[in-house]
Amino acid sequence: MPSSPSPGRPRRLSRAHIRQDFAASLVVFLVALPLCVGVAVASGVPAELGLVTGIVGGLVTGVMRGSSLQVSGPAAGLTVLVLESVRAFGLAGLGVIVLAAGLVQTALGLLRWGRWFRAISLSVVEGMLAGIGLVIVAGQLYAAAGVTAPDGGPARLAALPAALAGALADPRAVASVAVAAGTVLVIVGWPRLPGRVGALPGALVAVLLAGLVTALAGLPVATVRVDGVLAAVRPPDSAAFLLLAEPAVLGAVLAFALIASAESLFSAAAVDRLHDGPRTEYDRELVAQGVGNTLCGLLGALPLTAVIVRSSANVRAGARTRASRVLHGVWLLVFAVLLPGALAHVPLPALAGILVHAGWKLIPFRGIVALWRGHRGEAAVLAATAAAIVAVGMLEGVLVGLGLAVAKAAWEASHLRVDHTDEPPPDGASPSDDDRPPHGVLPPHGESPAHGEPCPSPHDAPSPYGRPRPPAVGVLRVRLSGGATFLGLPKLLDALEALPRDRPVEVDLSGLHHLDHACRAAMTAWAERHTAAGPHPVRLPPFPDPHAAPAAAPAGP
Numbered sequence: 001m002p003s004s005p006s007p008g009r010p011r012r013l014s015r016a017h018i019r020q021d022f023a024a025s026l027v028v029f030l031v032a033l034p035l036c037v038g039v040a041v042a043s044g045v046p047a048e049l050g051l052v053t054g055i056v057g058g059l060v061t062g063v064m065r066g067s068s069l070q071v072s073g074p075a076a077g078l079t080v081l082v083l084e085s086v087r088a089f090g091l092a093g094l095g096v097i098v099l100a101a102g103l104v105q106t107a108l109g110l111l112r113w114g115r116w117f118r119a120i121s122l123s124v125v126e127g128m129l130a131g132i133g134l135v136i137v138a139g140q141l142y143a144a145a146g147v148t149a150p151d152g153g154p155a156r157l158a159a160l161p162a163a164l165a166g167a168l169a170d171p172r173a174v175a176s177v178a179v180a181a182g183t184v185l186v187i188v189g190w191p192r193l194p195g196r197v198g199a200l201p202g203a204l205v206a207v208l209l210a211g212l213v214t215a216l217a218g219l220p221v222a223t224v225r226v227d228g229v230l231a232a233v234r235p236p237d238s239a240a241f242l243l244l245a246e247p248a249v250l251g252a253v254l255a256f257a258l259i260a261s262a263e264s265l266f267s268a269a270a271v272d273r274l275h276d277g278p279r280t281e282y283d284r285e286l287v288a289q290g291v292g293n294t295l296c297g298l299l300g301a302l303p304l305t306a307v308i309v310r311s312s313a314n315v316r317a318g319a320r321t322r323a324s325r326v327l328h329g330v331w332l333l334v335f336a337v338l339l340p341g342a343l344a345h346v347p348l349p350a351l352a353g354i355l356v357h358a359g360w361k362l363i364p365f366r367g368i369v370a371l372w373r374g375h376r377g378e379a380a381v382l383a384a385t386a387a388a389i390v391a392v393g394m395l396e397g398v399l400v401g402l403g404l405a406v407a408k409a410a411w412e413a414s415h416l417r418v419d420h421t422d423e424p425p426p427d428g429a430s431p432s433d434d435d436r437p438p439h440g441v442l443p444p445h446g447e448s449p450a451h452g453e454p455c456p457s458p459h460d461a462p463s464p465y466g467r468p469r470p471p472a473v474g475v476l477r478v479r480l481s482g483g484a485t486f487l488g489l490p491k492l493l494d495a496l497e498a499l500p501r502d503r504p505v506e507v508d509l510s511g512l513h514h515l516d517h518a519c520r521a522a523m524t525a526w527a528e529r530h531t532a533a534g535p536h537p538v539r540l541p542p543f544p545d546p547h548a549a550p551a552a553a554p555a556g557p
Contacts, residue, residue, distance in 0.1 A: 039074040136355055141356065183349070261289065414484075479510075483513055
């Protein structure tokens, strides 16, 4: 049996690999074609620009090292952000934003920051996807009905029932909604068909059937407007670069760079779990994504990211090397050059149906249920991120999610638990050592009880050495566990100061995984006050030295 290649080492190209990559590239092309067009139309840009981004993702990003099998192109996850940028700054402004975001991604990759994107909280990422999915579904339902969606996520959701109800009274809107609904049904049901027929991409089959039915039935449905690839490509002029001086544009650049990078690298991690080939080199992949977005910006096209739908189709089709994703770019280029007029027969409601299905798939319903059952704090972060994206915007929602995730992590790291147990005094206990006379000190002369008088109990009578003798009592053991930081200082002091002062106290610090300076100082001061106010001292163990080297393992026999 031939040995599998080691992670990180590319496979050698063989004839079998060439055949597999060629077949996989055709599958990825058929999957990518309707998605490229649909994302472009949903983003408010010419459909040809979606093809341009797909071509760059195949021919440029696909050639570069990073992740060997994931495929890049226009993604539904950036649709909302692109649409907002086009409305605010125009197509020329979009090109400048994408170009600058690509340069940021390239710089982050060269600085070897790619691995740090893996540290983003999974609940924030899933919340981001859920928020994007909700916005896409709501917006594309308006497009399916052929009506204009209101601005703002809350207004769009609130007006949706009335818009759909009003569409039922318009024959043109009814036909449009029917085409969109049929597209979704075909996408969902097509993979369930037996044999090789079900292996065809459902989105492509749905678009072809929608175009055929629309043409044969003469349905009054709008179709894609085609102007040609060369006419759609408009590089930003010098005046557009002046937009970079505006804070809003710089915020959009940062949002594009961070969200596209996170989506690409999380997609790479997911694709790595689907195959046993070379693992992703995250810094190189970030550079590849940055170079691709820089070129897309120069061409005035959509931003690109790694897309899990196309990538998983590439793996399932048997791709073995980077050649499959490069060839898929070649097929997109051939289609854009030779058959651009075919797009004019694609119904817009069919593309809306594709995006509705894609947006629905972005909402992690199973993940939300699992988080709610096991980690409700994470579920709250997810829900807050999604709600903020819908209510305010993409960048603001992600920042809200990151802030909540950091606050939650800080709270959990500083979670402190204080437990105490009472130990009863042992039978026949004698006065504590603290009540015995100092060494060499005798009772004062003449203070012994008179002859014939009962001798008082040593625990009830006053001590002959100058202070009352306390009764024998059990030890109160206090155990601290978790993280003792300044955030938990009020809880710690409340628990310690509530302890009775007439009992000996022993503090156990073995359950702490962190103890900061504020808590050390507070515990030392409390122990001094408690000892001075009561008859028993506090037994406080020595604090661990944070700078001490770990103890060496005992030598063997």
